[in-house]
Amino acid sequence: MRRRDWPIAADALPPLLVLALAGWLLSWLFGPWGWVLPAGCALFVLYFFRDPRRRIRGEGKDLVAPGDGVILSIQRVEEKEYIKGPAIKISVFLSLLNVHVNRCPIAGQVEYSRYQAGKFIPAFKSHASALNERNYLGIRTDTAEGHKILLAQITGFLARRVVCWSRPGDRLERGERFGLIKFGSCVELYLPAGAEVLATEGMKVKGGLDILGRLP
Numbered sequence: 001m002r003r004r005d006w007p008i009a010a011d012a013l014p015p016l017l018v019l020a021l022a023g024w025l026l027s028w029l030f031g032p033w034g035w036v037l038p039a040g041c042a043l044f045v046l047y048f049f050r051d052p053r054r055r056i057r058g059e060g061k062d063l064v065a066p067g068d069g070v071i072l073s074i075q076r077v078e079e080k081e082y083i084k085g086p087a088i089k090i091s092v093f094l095s096l097l098n099v100h101v102n103r104c105p106i107a108g109q110v111e112y113s114r115y116q117a118g119k120f121i122p123a124f125k126s127h128a129s130a131l132n133e134r135n136y137l138g139i140r141t142d143t144a145e146g147h148k149i150l151l152a153q154i155t156g157f158l159a160r161r162v163v164c165w166s167r168p169g170d171r172l173e174r175g176e177r178f179g180l181i182k183f184g185s186c187v188e189l190y191l192p193a194g195a196e197v198l199a200t201e202g203m204k205v206k207g208g209l210d211i212l213g214r215l216p
Helices: 010-048
Strands: 062-064 069-079 085-094 101-103 108-116 134-141 148-155 161-164 177-182 185-192 211-214
Touching: 010 177, 069 185, 085 211, 108 148, 108 161, 134 161, 134 177, 148 161, 148 177, 177 185
Parallel strands: none
Antiparallel strands: 062 211, 069 085, 085 185, 101 177, 108 134, 134 148, 148 185, 161 177
16 A cells, blocks of 8 residues: 655654643643643654655666665675575665655565564664664565565664565555654665666665666
């Protein structure tokens, strides 16, 4: 099911309701000043869960960024989770101030999904990818070759929850929202070994807008 084009992710509703209740209770105890802290927290929640509408770029075999942030590393690895072979891993670090909604890099069908519990090491650390809590999403692309790509949502020191809205059997369009990570994190994109990489380390990217690579 496609996510609605709301400017704020629906996942913001539960914390906003809690803050509204807290504000009501504090105002009953302390008067209008009781709303100050809950209102400030509510503004942060609205800012963090913002989900701007975007005109998705790319066509054909182009792969757009799965999230906003900075490219930490680009590595050739042996991917054992879904691709099960040589792959290129592009790691994007999302700071506390970035948009945290994750987007699908290319059109395809979700074939694989797995959640793994783990630690909460700062997401910019190189070993966070192997040790932190994460969620994997494997996608078979709509291209004639039917390539496999893998996405990994990884928590960080402040990020304590991975949210994935997609399940095996779902079909995703390029740039379609598939989940989010709360409060600072990393999202990794694994490409087939023969893919062309168009991004560079240290590059600032925006989900659905910047093209990171192209399938062979």
